[in-house]
Amino acid sequence: MDRIEATYYVETPYPLADAAAVMAGEQSSGTFVAIPGETEALKMQYAARVERMEELETVAASSLSGEQLHFEKYHRGKVTISWSLANFGANLPVLCSTLMGNLYELRQFTGIKLIDIQLPDSYTTHFRGPKFGIEGTAKLISSQAKTPLVGTIIKPSVGLTIEDTADLVRRLAEAGIDFIKDDELMGSTLNSPFADRVHAIMEVLKNHQDKTGKKVMYAFNISDEMDNMLRNYDTIVNAGGSCAMVSLYSVGLTAVKRIADIGQLTIHGHRNGWGMLNRHPLLGVTFSAYQKLWRLAGVDQLHVNGIRNKFWESDESVVKSIKACLAPMEGIRPALPVLSSGQWGGQAIDTFKLTQATDYLYLAGGGIMAHPGGISGGVTGIKQAWEAAVAGLSLEEAMQKYPAVKQAVEKFGGAKS
Template sequence: MDRITAHYFIETPYQVAKAAMILAGEQSSGTFVETPGETPALKQRFGARIENIELLESVNQPAIPGPKLSFDKYHRALVSISWSVENFGYNLPVLISTLQGNLYEITQFTGLKLMDIDFPASYVSNFQGPRFGIKGTRNLMGVASVSPMIGTIIKPSIGMDVATTASIVKTLLEAGIDFIKDDELMGSAANSPFDQRVDAIMKVIRTHADRTGKKVMYAFNISAEVDAMQRNYDKIVEQGGTCAMVSINSVGLAAVKKICDRGELAIHGHRNGWGMLNRHPLLGIEFKAYQKIWRLAGVDQIHVNGIKNKFWEADESVVRSIASCLDPLGKGMDVLPVVSSGQWGGQAFETYQKTKTTDLLYMAGGGIMAHPAGPTGGVRAIKQAWQAAIDGWDIQRTAEKYTEFAQSVEKFGKG
């Protein structure tokens, strides 16, 4: 049978090979003691296999609390372990329980992070994957491939009523925005019930589309219990919407896949809670592995943070995340990287310089909504910045040329 290989960055006070054997056993046929049913034939067929060990440095202090005893040295290594597809089949929750389950709790490790996953082509082909991805999202928005897609988030995140939100959407449409989304904090609030918000916003979007021919994509946050998500999804379809947003970490893998499998709407995957999974260098999961799992589930768009973002993530990590989204996984399995977090036009130059791609959804909340000339000026400023970045201009030349971008520099560029 085909095998799936997971690559881990580990830290252990024990011999690395022994710790790796314990991980492989614990996550397949073994346990803390030999059992009568664990025959050589069973282990041969279902046991995990150590494929490679690359020893790294040793340190004096553990990365995270672990063994009850103290040790002089903690050894770090890159370890690759494989499992037969027979162990879990095409069941993603069981796959994740295998690759990311109790292994984080094994005493022998004082650090463990899933860095990447290698899937055989035959395994990937059993999943539908993203129904829209980059090309489909562009088609739904009507944005040419030479430009990034420009989007924003409704701000304040929560608290505005339906009529006020619809009025802001109208302003953004007239400014030339490509994409708008609910904040992840907005589900069905007391003064903004989900159904009423969809009705009001889609009326504005349909009117604008009838007049201009451009149907802006709005990602309504459908995150909820599964039955409620299905009803929310139906409401968007009924009103002619094109996108639903799901907080993927909050909702869970199986629920996200069920929604993606419907295939009528593009699915915007918001990764809020990501820092809990990734922020520690020796705990959790690296984005390269993370996005592959959500691609298999069928997410069309996924957040990657942004250059000079307002959070903790380094620019180099963001660039790697964008590149991983654009790496082929399977035929038609591309996923659109969503650049966000404290973005305004000023970061467009470095983003393009470091990634050399316009296959991005470039999101600015405050960078558009808080522009000195209002949302219209904010949208124009970001489009000016991106065109200048593609043309090889720098920030100073762009500010001299465009009033709206110059206003952005004045307000957002001081720091």
């Protein structure tokens, strides 16, 4: 029978094999004592199995608080556990409860982190995944649109009037932007009610489309209670929009899948809150596992941070996240990686060197708005920096060839910014 496998990085003061057996029992048919009804035949079909173990380092102090006992050493290792597909069905919440549920509470562990999930083809076939993905996103903008798509975020995130927001959208569209998004903090405010903002922005973008043939994509943040999310979704559709943004952690897996299943808008998945799930090396979930769940739910565009970003994440981690979004899943499209967080044209060259890919939505806030050449110079500078990257130019060579890139380097401080 096909099985789902999950690999964990764990820390425990007990022998690794004993601790792993507790994990498998807790997350399937077992409890802390033998009980009537838990037959060998039942366990053979439905109990989780420890498939592999790899002993790693031993440390003298625990990573997280555990039992109120003193241990001289704590064992770290990788543990792979599998479950029968019969335990889940096509039920993402139950899958998540199994992979990331009570096992994090087990007293036998002073650290557990989900590293990756292996999903058999017979499981992924139950899900449509991203309806639009990379190519679909580009085609919604223009038949000529190619990645990387260049985008930005409306700032200030809260406080702009509808009129000011619409005017900024107009200026961005005229500058050649491909994509604009609400900030994740922007919902429906007293001075900018959601429906009114959508209609004002889409009027600007429709006028721009009539003139140029290009339909700039705007990701409206519909994150809210479920009924309001559905209402907000319909507002975008009726206004002629093409994209809805959801804060993944805030609204949850089921709400995201419900929205994505409608299939009329591309879904921009904002991962705010992910650092809480990942930042500690021995607690939470890696992006490799995380993105698989959201792709199954149908997210088309997924934030991955960016090279030399303004947050804590290393370039190595960002590159792994990018590659994870683009990695094949049977029957499931890749998600379009969204690069953001302190990006400007200068990171484009290193991003291409590290990944050899251009299938990105490349978001820059200050990198566009604060460019010495204005909004137009900011958009042009980023697009030219990507042209230079693909052509194999260094940042210095790009500066010599493109004035907008040179201005950006002078403003934002070069490769070390």
